[in-house]
Amino acid sequence: MIVTKSTGSWYTVFDMGSGEEFRCRLRGALRLEGRRSTNPVVVGDEVVVEKTAESDYLITSILPRKNYLIRRSTNLSRESHIIAANIDYIYIIVSAEQPRTNPEFIDRVLVTCEAYKIPATIVVNKSDIDSGEEFREIYELAGYEVINTSVKTGEGIEELSSRLRGGLSLLTGNSGVGKSSVINAIDPSIGARVGNISHYHRKGMHTTTFSEIFRLSNGGFIIDTPGIKGFGLVDLDNDELARYFPDLSRYAPECGYYNCTHIHEPDCAVMQAFAEGKISESRYESYLKMLDDDGKHRK
Numbered sequence: 467m468i469v470t471k472s473t474g475s476w477y478t479v480f481d482m483g484s485g486e487e488f489r490c491r492l493r494g495a496l497r498l499e500g501r502r503s504t505n506p507v508v509v510g511d512e513v514v515v516e517k518t519a520e521s522d523y524l525i526t527s528i529l530p531r532k533n534y535l536i537r538r539s540t541n542l543s544r545e546s547h548i549i550a551a552n553i554d555y556i557y558i559i560v561s562a563e564q565p566r567t568n569p570e571f572i573d574r575v576l577v578t579c580e581a582y583k584i585p586a587t588i589v590v591n592k593s594d595i596d597s598g599e600e601f602r603e604i605y606e607l608a609g610y611e612v613i614n615t616s617v618k619t620g621e622g623i624e625e626l627s628s629r630l631r632g633g634l635s636l637l638t639g640n641s642g643v644g645k646s647s648v649i650n651a652i653d654p655s656i657g658a659r660v661g662n663i664s665h666y667h668r669k670g671m672h673t674t675t676f677s678e679i680f681r682l683s684n685g686g687f688i689i690d691t692p693g694i695k696g697f698g699l700v701d702l703d704n705d706e707l708a709r710y711f712p713d714l715s716r717y718a719p720e721c722g723y724y725n726c727t728h729i730h731e732p733d734c735a736v737m738q739a740f741a742e743g744k745i746s747e748s749r750y751e752s753y754l755k756m757l758d759d760d761g762k763h764r765k
């Protein structure tokens with residue numbers, strides 16, 4: 467059974483076998499086990515549910531997670547908040563124009579995906595305005611899949627819909643790229659609900675404990691994360707960063723120094739590959755920016 471909604475005290479659990487939904491509480495001991503994060507049971511968790519003598523439903527255990535995404539609770543807090551667990555795919559919805567998505571944003575999300583080993587696909591929406599050839603070049607060279615969608619012409623909507631059928635997918639993207647519109651085109655009943663959440667979020671009415679998985683009529687599950695702020699890695703060292711750029715790390719074994727940072731060292735195979743056009747400028751720039759930013763925040 468999979469947790470599809472959590473309010474902090476109540477959980478909605480879906481039984482894939484029977485298609486039934488249960489409203490459950492959490493057995494007390496589980497609450498204590500999860501105290502390092504603000505939420506011990508999260509959407510996407512596979513759980514065991516038992517019916518009590520009082521005819522209540524209790525979550526009695528959580529199966530091991532294959533992965534989970536975290537967001538820091540607040541800037542000051544060391545506690546982390548888990549957004550969701552057991553994510554099969556991440557779709558980064560972007561647009562080339564109106565608004566143009568900043569590639570650095572895409573690269574930050576991709577680093578997160580790599581670190582958690584979740585396969586990521588880039589969806590260039592609004593292909594009726596601009597199909598985003600620039601993004602296609604950058605990300606196909608880096609080894610990622612890029613697909614086009616348009617809510618206006620219907621391009622790619624069927625394809626995305628059939629991909630989403632296969633598991634639990636997290637959809638993310640900056641405001642305005644058309645995330646709600648795309649979800650709406652795939653499944654109008656879900657689209658309306660997602661749109662509302664997005665609206666509340668913008669008005670600052672969003673609370674971090676609020677998370678929900680939507681069941682698409684085609685059988686897939688999606689998580690929509692409107693608040694990308696703070697989405698990502700809690701701890702990432704500079705010397706680890708290149709590992710999460712597969713297009714850079716591919717060449718790193720050939721570098722002269724085993725701990726090469728690929729910035730200034732002689733005999734750097736990554737810089738050589740960059741000079742030969744095997745690594746795109748935009749990706750290498752993002753790598754440098756992320757080293758800088760994260761470096762500044764280092765204790």
Ligand SMILES: Nc1nc2c(ncn2[C@@H]2O[C@H](COP(=O)(O)OP(=O)(O)OP(=O)(O)O)[C@@H](O)[C@H]2O)c(=O)[nH]1
Nearest residue numbers: 591592616617618640641642643644645646647664
């Ligand atoms: N031309 C074109 N416009 C689109 C497309 N998809 C969405 N839009 C428009 O883009 C604007 C933003 O769409 P939304 O679906 O609200 O975008 P969102 O990403 O959900 O944004 P938030 O609600 O702010 O999170 C709307 O005016 C849509 O009509 C598309 O494929 N082509």
Ligand SMILES: [Zn+2]
Nearest residue numbers: 721726728734
């Ligand atoms: Zn190097």
